[in-house]
Amino acid sequence: MIALSNMSRLQVSTETLLLFIRVYESKGKEFFYDELFNKDKDVFLKKTIESNVFYIGKLLNMPLTDARLKLIAKKKLVAKNKAETLMINIKHALSSIQKFPKDFELFPNEFDNLARMLSKDNEPIKFRVTEGKPDGTLFSSKKTISLKEHLELLIKEYNTQQKTKQYELLQLITNFYIDYVNASVFSSHNELIAYIILYAFLLRDFNVFKYVSFFEYFYKQQEQYKLALNQANYYYNTGYPNTDLLSKFIMDILNNAYDHVNDFAREYSFEKKLNKSDNIEATIRNGKEIFSKEDIRLAHPTVSLITIDRTLKRLKDEGLIQPLGKGRSSKWQRIDESKRQNGRQLDIFQFTD
Structure with missing residues (x-):
């Protein structure tokens, strides 16, 4: 004492x-x-x-x-x-x-x-x-x-x-x-x-x-x-x-x-006033090019895993992200806007023979 x-x-x-x-x-x-x-x-x-x-x-x-x-x-x-x-x-x-x-x-x-x-x-x-x-x-x-x-x-x-x-x-x-x-x-x-x-x-x-x-x-x-x-x-x-x-x-x-x-x-x-899925998308657009689901969970601790999974699937379908590997430790990669356009869209005035 x-x-x-x-x-x-x-x-x-x-x-x-x-x-x-x-x-x-x-x-x-x-x-x-x-x-x-x-x-x-x-x-x-x-x-x-x-x-x-x-x-x-x-x-x-x-x-x-x-x-x-x-x-x-x-x-x-x-x-x-x-x-x-x-x-x-x-x-x-x-x-x-x-x-x-x-x-x-x-x-x-x-x-x-x-x-x-x-x-x-x-x-x-x-x-x-x-x-x-x-x-x-x-x-x-x-x-x-x-x-x-x-x-x-x-x-x-x-x-x-x-x-x-x-x-x-x-x-x-x-x-x-x-x-x-x-x-x-x-x-x-x-x-x-x-x-x-x-x-x-x-x-x-x-x-x-x-x-x-x-x-x-x-x-x-x-x-x-x-x-x-x-x-x-x-x-x-x-x-x-x-x-x-x-x-x-x-x-x-x-x-x-x-x-x-x-x-x-x-x-x-601020998040309470927004759609949670849109907020996750903003984090992905402005964050690291390569990220994991755990990174998203840490950035949005009050968002359910179901919402995170649904958002990742939506963004994948939209061509914003792509998976890197499979399983619990898999990661995701953000696809830059220019790459998405080059890969998915032709110039409407492109001349072809």
């Missing part, structure tokens, strides 16, 4: 203050996003879960190919090995958080239940035990102590600091996270559990992650995370861990996520 119990050491720089202001200004638009995206909320839910599962697998360096990770993220599969069993359990955990973000509460049982979910049909994850002297005196007898008790004290300290209302929420979360990571309360997968708890914390209070993948941003900025974690841990045992970089890391993710959703909201509002 070194970080949480020394919250008074924190000093907020001008740069950090500006980042906080930007985050909370963006957070103020969440009601607008919820109303705008309400019709397609199930589409966003499915897409975000899939992306989170894939990128947390990448973050953990799971011994699985990208193709296999994507299949686990998208479909119900029977696990072939322990790594796949763990990924399926992770998917269940992330799905629960994504579907019921406001239900997360900071109780030891939440951690215990998460550990049980992750260890289903796999190696059990249990609270570690250690030997110590409960009263700390020289002549008292040693006793086996479960680190669940340490977690309870850590949660109690978090709640105490929160009640003072002296500290900003993200700073509280950051300092709790550092204390939790250093405690290593479970027998295994402490890093994984820390990631998921951090995500549950953030999704509960910042619903931007209902629409974009938290772990995609985390994975792409993991070098910044490693640097921030090393800085915090370097001074941890002195009682004054420097958590500034970790707070900035979380705020950077939040600001990038809000920027993405804000840009997408403008496009989404």
Whole structure:
């Protein structure tokens, strides 16, 4: 509890203050996003879960190919090995958080239940035990102590600091996270559990992650995370861990996520007024010459696969595109206007013998 119990050491720089202001200004638009995206909320839910599962697998360096990770993220599969069993359990955990973000509460049982979910049909994850002297005196007898008790004290300290209302929420979360990571309360997968708890914390209070993948941003900025974690841990045992970089890391993710959703909201509002098939056609006409159906799906996440397939067939029949290969990994090629004319139309005044 070194970080949480020394919250008074924190000093907020001008740069950090500006980042906080930007985050909370963006957070103020969440009601607008919820109303705008309400019709397609199930589409966003499915897409975000899939992306989170894939990128947390990448973050953990799971011994699985990208193709296999994507299949686990998208479909119900029977696990072939322990790594796949763990990924399926992770998917269940992330799905629960994504579907019921406001239900997360900071109780030891939440951690215990998460550990049980992750260890289903796999190696059990249990609270570690250690030997110590409960009263700390020289002549008292040693006793086996479960680190669940340490977690309870850590949660109690978090709640105490929160009640003072002296500290900003993200700073509280950051300092709790550092204390939790250093405690290593479970027998295994402490890093994984820390990631998921951090995500549950953030999704509960910042619903931007209902629409974009938290772990995609985390994975792409993991070098910044490693640097921030090393800085915090370097001074941890002195009682004054420097958590500034970790707070900035979380705020950077939040600001990038809000920027993405804000840009997408403008496009989404425009799309609602257009025919979806016409909008897909515009993307193809103005996009890459060679593309895949997955590229179209990513550009139009709220459009059904049926609509995408129908549009591709129509454009093929019209001679705008042509398939390159067959199967799931096949691609499409846009046919330039000049080539279409040369291949399909004669000059009406062409002289022939």
